[in-house]
Amino acid sequence: MSASVSDSSSPSTGGIWDSLNRFVFTLIVLIVLAAIGYRFLPESSHRREQETRVEELKAQIEKEEQVLARATREADLLARDPEYVALLARDRLDLIKEGEKVYRLDQPKPAAPAKSR
Numbered sequence: 001m002s003a004s005v006s007d008s009s010s011p012s013t014g015g016i017w018d019s020l021n022r023f024v025f026t027l028i029v030l031i032v033l034a035a036i037g038y039r040f041l042p043e044s045s046h047r048r049e050q051e052t053r054v055e056e057l058k059a060q061i062e063k064e065e066q067v068l069a070r071a072t073r074e075a076d077l078l079a080r081d082p083e084y085v086a087l088l089a090r091d092r093l094d095l096i097k098e099g100e101k102v103y104r105l106d107q108p109k110p111a112a113p114a115k116s117r
Contacts, residue, residue, distance in 0.1 A: 077084040089095070096102050 078088075090097070
């Protein structure tokens with residue numbers, strides 16, 4: 001009978017230690033996971049910055065490609081189209097052909113800033 005009494009009391013003390021051991025182990029695992037997560041936090045923010053920079057560079061490349069296409073088209077027209085060259089020369093020298101009507105639209109001048117006293 002004394003064996004049965006000691007058996008019933010040992011699980012209760014063992015249960016407390018088992019619960020504490022599980023709690024401490026869980027706490028250690030959480031601390032290790034937090035340390036690993038904290039280690040990679042700067043890497044993820046750096047990656048986001050790089051992705052933003054890549055998008056900005058792609059937009060800049062697209063703009064530069066448009067400028068290049070426009071310049072290539074104009075160079076091609078200057079090299080192969082005498083009508084375009086004549087039109088451009090007349091426009092820059094303010095000349096007109098006989099019977100040609102030219103309509104010019106002036107750019108609006110920016111308003112002068114108000115003087116404050």
